[in-house]
Amino acid sequence: MKTIIVFVSLLACVFAQDADEEPVGPSPTPTKLPQCFSGGQFYNGTALVVEELEETCSENQRTCQTKVEVSQDTYRIYKQCQTPEACENNQRSNPQQCYSDEAEEKQEKVCHYCCQGDFCNDGSGIDISLPGAGEEA
Template identity: 40%
Template sequence: MRFDERYFDYQTIVDYVILDSNWYNNSNGTTCTSERWSDTTWCWNGRLAELVRRESPFNAAGRSCIAQFVSYASRGGITGRGKRQSGLQSNPISSGDIADYNSCFTNHLHLPDDRNPINVPTLTRFIQNHTMCSTRTDIQDCRTNETTRDLAQRNFGYRLDGLTRPDSPLRNAITYCNRDVFPIVETEPVQSTNECYSGFGRDGDSWFRRQRCAPYENACQTKFIVNGRTTMIMKTCKHRDACMSNFSGNRQNCFSEEAMNNRARVCHFCCTGDLCNNSDNIQDY
């Protein structure tokens, strides 16, 4: 592949797409639904189109590699993995928010011992410049991207969030750094809030009801308390300023490395609009 991405660590890209992204499972259920077609050129080109932009050089290179692979395999050839890249390639230093994001991601990333190291600038540049959200309505991998469609360059962090599997070891770093470096900025007027879910939940059991908010309570708050294997949830109406004040503590109390490692987290989340605090999953906030 010859194009002006001289500092790409291609092993990082391959490892992320295969080991960390939703791409294969999602395309397996849409593009390659029949076992008969699962290893055809058509199938794999369809998979590629669900992830890589058509204008990206990775798209043309991927199609070429797919054609060669299928042709070789059909003749009984034996395919295997090439030698892994040793070490990381040097990268030009990014500037501004991208550099802050890469630094944050590197500091909060913890990989299993059997994983290759990830070159973070390569990964973020690949997501930013070469990937897309699937246009299929039945694929939900980029739903979070819709909330940040007006944030231009910052968009890639939430696309990375949407494309990454929930069980990936990259998940905590992505969640923390998106909220720390690229917090979502409201681009629409705040919705009025007349009702919120209110009550208490613990380890899957919940006692929530609809609560009519007082005139001064213009937001819904959801509070998670994680203590080891126990998770408690509290929901209520709240004044938006008071809720946002609580939310500002999440950087230390919810998403810090210490809180994550010790599984001792206190997280506050705010939303506006009737019954907007309907989820009991911390990943949805």
């Protein structure tokens, strides 16, 4: 009888140790966070200043955003990581603030562009004309 109790006790200890050990095998692959350009470009009518960096986005900011502010002879381009919801909300203002006759008449536009994918906010999606575009900086 003592032999059975000792055997059961040893068996219980072995199972208790196994429960505390780390599982064997590959661990789950972490989701790759997107990368966006951040910073911007600033044109004051005579000179172009580019301050552009590469940024790894946070878990909730999975969208790259580009914001363009254009006035008569200047523009500012801001690039950053953004939450998809915030970027889409900003982009909804484009019909009024970017493409409207009123924005054109005032010569003041604010345009937002959203994209997903590493470094997709490289400026290729900007579909408005910028003052000084094509001039030597």
